[in-house]
Amino acid sequence: MNHIEKIGKILGIGVNLLFILFPSIPEIYQWIIFGIILVLVGIPHGGIDHLIHNPTIKKSELFNFIIKYLFLIVIYSIIWLYLPKIALLIFILMSSYHFGQSHFIQRILPKKFTSLSISLRGLFFLFIILLGSWERTKTILSPVIILELDINYRLGILICLALVSIGLQLAQRVKMTVSDFLEYLVLAPILYFSPLFISFIVYFGFWHALPSMLEEYRVLRTFTAYNSVKKFIVQLLPFSFISLFGIGLILFFALSYLDENEVFMLFFALVSLISFPHILYMDAFLKKNYQY
Numbered sequence: 430m431n432h433i434e435k436i437g438k439i440l441g442i443g444v445n446l447l448f449i450l451f452p453s454i455p456e457i458y459q460w461i462i463f464g465i466i467l468v469l470v471g472i473p474h475g476g477i478d479h480l481i482h483n484p485t486i487k488k489s490e491l492f493n494f495i496i497k498y499l500f501l502i503v504i505y506s507i508i509w510l511y512l513p514k515i516a517l518l519i520f521i522l523m524s525s526y527h528f529g530q531s532h533f534i535q536r537i538l539p540k541k542f543t544s545l546s547i548s549l550r551g552l553f554f555l556f557i558i559l560l561g562s563w564e565r566t567k568t569i570l571s572p573v574i575i576l577e578l579d580i581n582y583r584l585g586i587l588i589c590l591a592l593v594s595i596g597l598q599l600a601q602r603v604k605m606t607v608s609d610f611l612e613y614l615v616l617a618p619i620l621y622f623s624p625l626f627i628s629f630i631v632y633f634g635f636w637h638a639l640p641s642m643l644e645e646y647r648v649l650r651t652f653t654a655y656n657s658v659k660k661f662i663v664q665l666l667p668f669s670f671i672s673l674f675g676i677g678l679i680l681f682f683a684l685s686y687l688d689e690n691e692v693f694m695l696f697f698a699l700v701s702l703i704s705f706p707h708i709l710y711m712d713a714f715l716k717k718n719y720q721y
């Protein structure tokens with residue numbers, strides 16, 4: 430594991446522990462940490478999708494790329510508008526696959542059942558976060574779906590997901606590494622007991638966005654145009670800024686019309702819109718660079 434990734438993960442665990450041990454920390458600090466991680470790694474890791482798609486992309490190709498990207502966003506927005514429950518289900522499924530992939534970066538996986546195995550790992554961690562703070566998750570989801578799950582049911586789901594995801598990995602003869610064990614035995618309970626937005630942003634930032642960004646850099650640095658950290662960061666800036674500005678602007682106007690839960694739900698729906706094309710390009714990028 431890259432040492433920057435290791436530092437990020439240790440920092441992330443520290444932040445979670447702080448909020449578990451001191452539950453009276455004012456909520457504003459959760460928002461500050463959420464905002465910092467989102468701006469520094471969360472959004473930027475998707476800001477160079479055009480380069481991971483084609484590192485030597487020309488101006489005219491970039492134009493086509495943007496049109497395709499926007500087209501995918503528009504299609505998914507229509508699904509959110511007319512079939513919000515289906516859109517939410519798609520969001521959960523594609524996020525599970527996408528998050529799961531970052532647990533297997535640079536690992537050789539067999540072809541059979543790999544997408545399922547990856548998705549189960551991602552789904553387990555996503556559900557640890559969502560079911561661990563079920564009351565909060567339930568209220569945020571209420572503009573789209575009303576769901577009741579009692580504690581036994583929630584724990585049952587999590588135990589089944591852990592067993593099935595580990596079982597499938599072993600059946601595929603993919604070695605359970607020390608990191609895998611630590612993720613199931615240490616990270617999962619910590620995420621479960623942390624407040625929703627802290628556990629989500631720490632997992633998203635340090636178990637997904639940062640490792641993905643480091644992988645993007647590892648591949649792109651072989652091209653002279655991006656062979657230093659500074660050049661790489663400069664490339665991340667334009668689309669990261671546009672995404673943040675766009676999401677910020679929409680939320681700013683929505684604030685006067687929507688209640689708190691609707692604003693949260695809208696925020697995640699907007700994240701899902703920019704994630705949809707990103708997940709497709711990232712999948713092609715990772716598959717090109719590994720054996721699965």
Ligand SMILES: CC1=C(/C=C/C(C)=C/C=C/C(C)=C/C=O)C(C)(C)CCC1
Nearest residue numbers: 520521524527566569570629697700704
């Ligand atoms: C945390 C959270 C949710 C899920 C968020 C997800 C699934 C985010 C995925 C982001 C991705 C895939 C980013 C891409 O890089 C819900 C269920 C919407 C509502 C409750 C709070």
